[in-house]
Amino acid sequence: MLEDRLLLWKFRHGSKDAFRAIYEKYAGDMLTLAGNLLDDKAGAEDIVQDVFIKLIESVDTFRLTGNLKSYLATCVANRSRDYIRRSIRQRNAMVKQAEKMSAEAKSMVHLAISSEQLQKLSDAMAELPYEQREAIALRIHGNLRFRQIAQLQNVSTKTAQSRYRYGLDKLRSTLNGEVKK
């Protein structure tokens, strides 16, 4: 964690290398997080780019209280929600076009996942209610604590834990059900 603070400190003092090191360290994890939240690879890439650009813009003013990965994960989660809201608005306006775009985006996601079981899991994740999917992705890919997830979702810690647990149960039963078939 201290290493991140030093990187941020150097970045704040003008070191491009320090920023690049932060990017190389976390961009992959953030892409995975955004990808799991959105089920849309192109959208996930846009969000990761936006989050790092935002970090550049705010580096002089923001103070890191926790760890950098959690901070970035929270930014990704917030932007993913905005992205989904925007997508829904667009979809309502142009349903057919949006469906086509969604199918294209999905096929790109599928390319990134090789195993059949993981593909099924990815599909099952996409079917989960957003709050449950978010709780799972933030916990597993963003390493956020339930307290932090609860804060982000504006619910109690217990609710965040329940969303996580229900989500996992659903994923497990979906995967088991498919195997039984």
Add this chain to the structure above:
Amino acid sequence: MRPSENIEKLIKKLHYKTSAETHDKVLGNVMQALDKKQKQKPGATMPVLWRTIMKSPITKLSTAVVIIVCIALSITFMEKTVTPAYSFEQTLRAMQDLRTMYMVCKDWNGHEFEMWIELDPATGIPEYCRAYWPGIKVLNISRPDTSYQYSERNNQVQINSGKLYSIDIAPAKIFEQLMLASKEDPDSVVIFHERDRQSGKNLIVVITRGYKQSYKVYIDPETKLPVLMKGLENNLLGAVVKDIEHIEFNVDLPEDIFDFEIPEGAKIIDHDRNNRLLNNPQYGISTEGMTEQQAAETIATMYWNARIEMDAITVQTVAPLSPQTGADSSLEELVEVGTLYIQPGCGIGKLIPCRIRYKDGSLKEWKLVIKKRNIDGRPSCVIAGFYASPVEIEPAR
């Protein structure tokens, strides 16, 4: 899916990867945004030094004077006929309000390292210091209570009580010494000007050749603070810093920068125990009436002969930190004991090279660290250990 199968582990495998092309594109966009931001705020990229000093009320007051002096000096320098008006006192005055420093340095072995320092405002002496060598992955944390030297490669922590004096850089003290040296021997100091290619500034350059250390220091003519320092020669025991390649003053240090948590599974070497042994008069030899060289030769000869004869008691007596089972039947004879010398960076004592012939015919040079002591007014010395690995002079037959 088996009930026992951990779905969380499976989810962890849901990785999204970009193609190298997309990665480069996104990184390019982000770096472009960074360039744009840095161009908008050119002052933010570097010298906090200048900006911080400019913020101080005293500096604001004297800015006008400084500008006039600078213009005058620049004219003088361009003509190169008049000795520039610079005195060490100016730098010492400028250093009075220093609280923190960040430096990029080079040690006497040519390794680059970074330092973060918090100074005691009353004395100008570092209170806390963090030094990190990225090339060799070594971290030193110096604090008034406990200090740590951590080698990431060996996962080994050396713990010392009190500060680590080897990384204790007090710029004000250096300038005090330079000032004293220049007063004692004005010829040992040369002052001239050199144009800095990067900034285009005319920097004041001071070369000092002292008995213990020789430096070339570049000083900002406006702030009178050093911007660069090159170590030319060093005969000071334990000194680590050779060059200071970049320096910033009064920077906000990252939180927790002087904290250290011992990594899991790290091997711990408690130097307090070692120091107690090395300072115990039971160990070592008396050096009454001997020169430093004679004392070092005597103890080195005793040590190697005891090793060759497998006399464990003598080995332990002259070198108390030697492993108890230090018997080595591969040694043939002590061929030569060299001249005692100072190795910058080795703060425990001077080194004496010893050439040893092995039974396989090879000849190797070991360097013993000789710690000089004065316990209750009685001079003595002890072998503190080896310095670095042995060097093979002649191969095995």
